[in-house]
Amino acid sequence: MRKLKVAILGTRGIPNHYGGFEQCAEYLARGFNKRGYEVIVYNSHNHPYKESTWNGVQIIHCYDPEFKIGTAGQFVYDLNCILDVRKRRDVDVILQLGYTSSSVWGRLLKNHGAVITNMDGLEWLRTKYSKSVKRFLKYAEYLGVKFADHLIADSVGIQEYLKENYNAVSTYIPYGAYNFKAPNPKILDQYELQPYSFDILIARLEPENSIETILAGKASSNTNRKLLVIGNHNTPYGEYLKSKFNDKSIIYLGSIYDINKLNNLRYYSNIYFHGHTVGGTNPSLLEAMASNSLICANDNPFNKYILKENGLYFTDAADVTRVLDSHVKTDEKFKPLLANNRDNIGEYYSWDTIVDQYAELCEKAFDLKKNRLK
Incomplete structure (x- = not known):
């Protein structure tokens, strides 16, 4: 043939x-x-x-x-x-x-x-x-x-x-996506981080990805965890965000394409924010599921079809604040959600x-x- x-x-x-x-x-x-x-x-x-x-x-x-x-x-x-x-x-x-x-x-x-x-x-x-x-x-x-x-x-x-x-x-x-099976906490050393001591947002810094909503929620929260923002911030919108949310606990890391680094940062994060509102099956959502992330996603049909009940959801900055102040990934109640996400990656994605x-x-x-x- x-x-x-x-x-x-x-x-x-x-x-x-x-x-x-x-x-x-x-x-x-x-x-x-x-x-x-x-x-x-x-x-x-x-x-x-x-x-x-x-x-x-x-x-x-x-x-x-x-x-x-x-x-x-x-x-x-x-x-x-x-x-x-x-x-x-x-x-x-x-x-x-x-x-x-x-x-x-x-x-x-x-x-x-x-x-x-x-x-x-x-x-x-x-x-x-x-x-x-x-x-x-x-x-x-x-x-x-x-x-x-x-x-x-x-x-x-x-x-x-x-x-x-x-x-x-x-x-x-x-x-x-492929399920991430080789976590290495030493990757965190270059960012001066400890496991589960930080939250994370990975996206193109564009309005439809709920970036401003997530950062506003972080600015209003009581947590002292850092929020890592991964995405190109050297744009007009990126400069606007950095000016508005000039907070030492918000760390703008820029773009990272090394999949091993990204997987480890996702794996060892506390809350992973997925703010995408436009489009279908977003790759970063699947990668977060595959990296054992506790995901807080924008509440829309595209994200819900993939994540189902195996995550947290937000619609506004107040929801983001509540999630940051109330939830930690190491809580035993989240183990079944994380396992379900990995199983779904293996079976469907x-x-x-x-x-x-x-x-x-x-x-x-x-x-x-x-x-x-x-």
Whole structure:
């Protein structure tokens, strides 16, 4: 049986130095390669990894002018990736992670392999965008649906949304995680921390991730534990947060991409705050579950579908304050919740399972496209 050639587009590249889709691409590329697929991943030319292969995966570097012209550069970068993959007539499946800056070029991929698009979250709902940008994102969403041969929804909520709004059938495949099994308290030494003596927040510092709500709750609490804020704070919004919450107990660590460090910080934290309000299955929530974190999540359907009753929830700053002042992870009552989260990762969200689901869809999409073009 012929093994597929799969090209992965839509990310800044691998290994991950940015976020969820990059991490997804990394695991998928590695998993596809182990299954005997020939895999291409497109990287921004200014990605720190400069080699042409990574763990048996072919890396193609395309020019990305985002560093010069801002967000508009993402459209140019995606176009450059699409123009390159069009030249590779032997690519069987084009897997697009996201649609925001690529769907406007969608018709260029017609008859160039089976196109599978992960529709991500509801980008046009993000509060950081103006009305005109939100209108464009809604249009880009429409184009993403229109030009894909198959759609992936990373949550049941997104799957239902696509059906209700576009009458579009999608395949539900969430993100993945691996249960963390090698805690090492020595990792805490470089941060001058002791186990369970700190709380933690890991997210892009953007309004829809409830950052201000969580920090306001911390500012009003009576606990003397530190709150670690992990995410790029050298942005206008980050500067605003640091100015407003200039508290010695709030430690802005910046971005950390070392998965071992992150897992240990999650594992040894007291409360892990997950404030995401937009999107489907968020990778950081699964990683927190896999790292034995006691999670306090924003109370919304996306988070509740994944976490269920195995965590704490907040809706406002007062809830955050109450959680900080009232709960400690070492309390015996939380042991079953933590165990349930790890069990759910192993049963439903293991990366091995997720890669199998992606591979099954790639095989199906290729067969359908091949038969359609006969």
